Structures are given as C-alpha cells and as structure tokens.
Amino acid sequence: MASRTDAPTRREQILKEAARLFAERGFHGVGVDEIGAAVGISGPGLYRHFPGKDAMLAELLVGISGQLLTGAKRRLAESDGHSGPSAVLDSLIEGHIDFALDDRPLITLHDRELDRLRDSDRKLVRQLQRQYVELWVEVVREVYPGLTEPTARSAVHSVFGLLNSTPHLGRAGTLPGRGATAELLHRMARGAFAAAGAA
Amino acid sequence: MASRTDAPTRREQILKEAARLFAERGFHGVGVDEIGAAVGISGPGLYRHFPGKDAMLAELLVGISGQLLTGAKRRLAESDGHSGPSAVLDSLIEGHIDFALDDRPLITLHDRELDRLRDSDRKLVRQLQRQYVELWVEVVREVYPGLTEPTARSAVHSVFGLLNSTPHLGRAGTLPGRGATAELLHRMARGAFAAAGAA
DNA sequence: CAGCGAGGTTAGCGGTCGTTAACCTGGTGG
DNA sequence: CCACCAGGTTAACGACCGCTAACCTCGCTG
Numbered sequence: 001m002a003s004r005t006d007a008p009t010r011r012e013q014i015l016k017e018a019a020r021l022f023a024e025r026g027f028h029g030v031g032v033d034e035i036g037a038a039v040g041i042s043g044p045g046l047y048r049h050f051p052g053k054d055a056m057l058a059e060l061l062v063g064i065s066g067q068l069l070t071g072a073k074r075r076l077a078e079s080d081g082h083s084g085p086s087a088v089l090d091s092l093i094e095g096h097i098d099f100a101l102d103d104r105p106l107i108t109l110h111d112r113e114l115d116r117l118r119d120s121d122r123k124l125v126r127q128l129q130r131q132y133v134e135l136w137v138e139v140v141r142e143v144y145p146g147l148t149e150p151t152a153r154s155a156v157h158s159v160f161g162l163l164n165s166t167p168h169l170g171r172a173g174t175l176p177g178r179g180a181t182a183e184l185l186h187r188m189a190r191g192a193f194a195a196a197g198a199a
Numbered sequence: 200m201a202s203r204t205d206a207p208t209r210r211e212q213i214l215k216e217a218a219r220l221f222a223e224r225g226f227h228g229v230g231v232d233e234i235g236a237a238v239g240i241s242g243p244g245l246y247r248h249f250p251g252k253d254a255m256l257a258e259l260l261v262g263i264s265g266q267l268l269t270g271a272k273r274r275l276a277e278s279d280g281h282s283g284p285s286a287v288l289d290s291l292i293e294g295h296i297d298f299a300l301d302d303r304p305l306i307t308l309h310d311r312e313l314d315r316l317r318d319s320d321r322k323l324v325r326q327l328q329r330q331y332v333e334l335w336v337e338v339v340r341e342v343y344p345g346l347t348e349p350t351a352r353s354a355v356h357s358v359f360g361l362l363n364s365t366p367h368l369g370r371a372g373t374l375p376g377r378g379a380t381a382e383l384l385h386r387m388a389r390g391a392f393a394a395a396g397a398a
Numbered sequence: 399c400a401g402c403g404a405g406g407t408t409a410g411c412g413g414t415c416g417t418t419a420a421c422c423t424g425g426t427g428g
Numbered sequence: 429c430c431a432c433c434a435g436g437t438t439a440a441c442g443a444c445c446g447c448t449a450a451c452c453t454c455g456c457t458g
Contacts, residue, residue: 025314028227031415048435112311115224150375154368158387161364165357176349184395188357191394192387230445247405
C-alpha cells in the first residue's frame, strides 16, 4: 500500500477523477473517454488498470464503506474504557465530518450510485454500511438509553443526512471556513441526537 | 387544475412513474420504453404528452421547487402576526416533513438530477430553491438572533439534509409508523437548530 | 354519417457509449 | 543487445437509446 507521501499512482488518479465526475454528472452520465481525458490518457487506456467502468464504481463504493467502518472501529477501540459513551459518540461524529468535508464526491456517490453495482458488490457495500450504522446505533443507545432500537436507527440515518449535506454547503469559499463548519455540524448532530433522546 | 378526487390524467401517471424510476436508477439509467411500460403504453407514445425525456425531468423539478416554495409562503402568510417566529418555524418544518414523507422519489430527484436540466430550467429551479432557503434563513434568524446569516444558511441546508433522509429510513414498514417518524424528525430538526443557535 | 383530432402503434434512423482488437513504444533485466 | 512487458494509441464493432416517421383507430361533433 502506498504511503501518504508517495506520488499518486495512475490507478489512484483515475479513481479520484472518476469519483469527481460520477458525483458531478452521475455514473451513466460520464463516459470512459471523459475519465481518461481527466487523467491525460484517452478512453480505452483505462482498461489497462480496470476491467471496466463498473469496476471503478465498485472499488470506490467498497472503499468508502470500508474506510468509514474501519475508522469507526478504530475510534471505538481507542477510546474503549478510557472515556464514556458520550465521548465515543463525539469521536464518531468527528470522524464522519472529516470524511464528509474532505471527500465530498465520495460522500455524494455513497448514497446515490449504489444501485448501479453488480449484485455481489452491492451486497458487500450494503453489509459494510449496515455494520457502520449498527455501530453508531449501539453507541447512541448507550448515550440515550431511552431510545428504542428502531428509533435510534432512524435517528442515526437522519444525522447521516445532516452530516452528508456538506456538498450543498456553498461549493466555493463563502462558507465560514472548514473548522467553523465542522464545529457547527458537530453541534447540530449532538443537538439532533439529544432531541431524539428526549422522548 | 385537477382536484384531488379526479382520476389521475395520463400525463400525471407518466410524471409519477417517471419520478419513481428516475429516483431508483437515475435519469440516464432509465429509458423511455421503461417509462412508457410503467403506465401501460410503449416508448414513443410518451411523445404525445411531452416533447422529450428532458421535459419530464424539468417539469418534475420545477414542480417540486415551486410546490415547496408556495407551501412555505402560504404557511408564512397564514401565521403572520397570529403566532411567534418559533411557531412559524415549526410550521415550515412540518410542511417539509410532509413533503419528504409523501413524495420520497421527488425529494430524491430534487438534489440529485438538477444538473441534467437545460440551462434555463436549471436556473429557474435554482432560483426557486434559493428563495425557499432564504425564507427559512429569515425565520431561523428570528428565532435564533445570535446566528450570522452564513451560519444560518449552513444550518438550514444541514437540516434539509436531515429531513430529506427519509428515503434511507427503511423503505418497508419496519419504521415506527408515519406519525412517529414525522414527530421524531421534527424534534431532531428543532434540536439541531437549537444547537446551532447556542453559539 | 363524415371527418378529424387525440392518443396510440411499430419500424427504423442516427448518435453515443462500453468494450475489444490490433498495434506501437520506451524502459528494464538477463 | 535483445526480448519483453507495462502502458499507451487508434479503429471499429455491437448494443442501446432518444426520437421521428408513418400509420392506425377510436370517440366526438358539425
């Protein structure tokens, strides 16, 4: 695996540009020639790196779901015992916000193009997503024991909707800076959970 | 205009099915033959009702934006003077939730396929959306005067993300019933705004 | 009752798109 | 030094898709 300081491989370039284009115009709305052009090669040259257009989307979506889940598990393990469930929830929220702010195109794809996948890939992505959600649900129910499980799950999905709204927050620099935005989203997420928990 | 008790016209059938299909598989992922088949006619028969596939999407998106804005203006006018800004905000939230719960496919399309429109249509939809947002921003700032305008706008977009998460809340009947879901979303939206306003 | 328009049908055209085939080239290891 | 492979190229095929053309058939209406 390439470390963060390595120059991006051609393969990584392709994935990054494909993610941006898919997010902008939809999977079916982007041609392979455009993806190729975005990385300086043309059309069929992509097939030296991927077996097909579908495979790029699959790798992107599996990668997103896996990254989110892995990060959440790590945060859960790191603070286990050392801190209360409320701090763990804060950590989960922080991780999700980092992802939503740093990889907006991926966040967009994540809940938009899932149905374009082959059955096996879609099942894998769904499974990873479900694990991620269940992890949140458990933590949320520890913080707010009054919540039933279905209600907690609905609340978690809704907060994901809130956090994933970043692509709609002024693409350009009119928004109040990354730090302030992250803090605002964090407060709102906690406020939403608190209101859900006050049943 | 057809009253609610009239049988739906062929045109309305087409729009409804097109919205569902566009939401499920994306604008480019649906063929005109499928839309036709969904209403019992086949492919090119649609062109007796619409000049093209683009026109269906345009009418859907303009309709959504217009409906949301009109409803919000009506609610604002109805309770003007009779109630405080907090009650007006509740009314706006209630209206948005009704829409998100009753017309899930349209909510999905609303922030997903905007870029597929012709320039003029896209500008119109964007203008309607912007008016809708500004209307919310004004009300939110009345309820929470500490909020700056950019922060209030970000908060509004984020709450839209929260409310528009309905398509992710278990398509089938596993969710706790429409009324309970609406109430949960309402509480969470208020909680999110309150947390944003406690700067 | 003639005729006409609303609302269908099927056949097919033209363009686009994903993919494959065939070929080229520069660097690298034996 | 030569063979080879990674990573490109262009040409072209086949499928699909939006849309048009041409035609049909009812139900009204003058």
